[in-house]
Amino acid sequence: MKTLTLNIPDELDLNSRDVALLxxxxxxxxxxxxxxxxxxxxxxxxxAFAELLGSYDVSIFNFPASDLSRDVSNA
Known part of the structure; x- marks a missing residue:
């Protein structure tokens, strides 16, 4: 795994855990x-990550809407 160093303005008040989650x-x-x-x-x-996704407004079902349309027509 790569390690990345970022310079984040102090005003954002983010720590490394916050950035990793984002x-x-x-x-x-x-x-x-x-x-x-x-x-x-x-x-x-x-x-824990799956439960956290909701607080970031990210669906755990990571499929594009076009896949759903195709699945419905194939059913």
């Missing part, structure tokens, strides 16, 4: 990380 949640939402990978980046268990 990054992992967004990368999961974009489909760049699996649930397990995102949980690892955040330093959480899969279950």
């Amino acid at each position: 990054v992992s949640t967004r990368l999961y939402e974009l489909g760049k990380l699996s649930l397990g990978q995102a949980a690892d980046v955040a330093g959480l268990s899969k279950r």
Whole structure:
């Protein structure tokens, strides 16, 4: 795993855990990380990360709406 150093303005009042949660949640939402990978980046268990997603308005069901439409027409 890579290590990244960021300079974040003091006014944002974010610590490294906050940034890890923001990054992992967004990368999961974009489909760049699996649930397990995102949980690892955040330093959480899969279950804890899945429960946290709601507070960031991210669905645990990480599928585009087009997949749902296609699934419905195939059913």
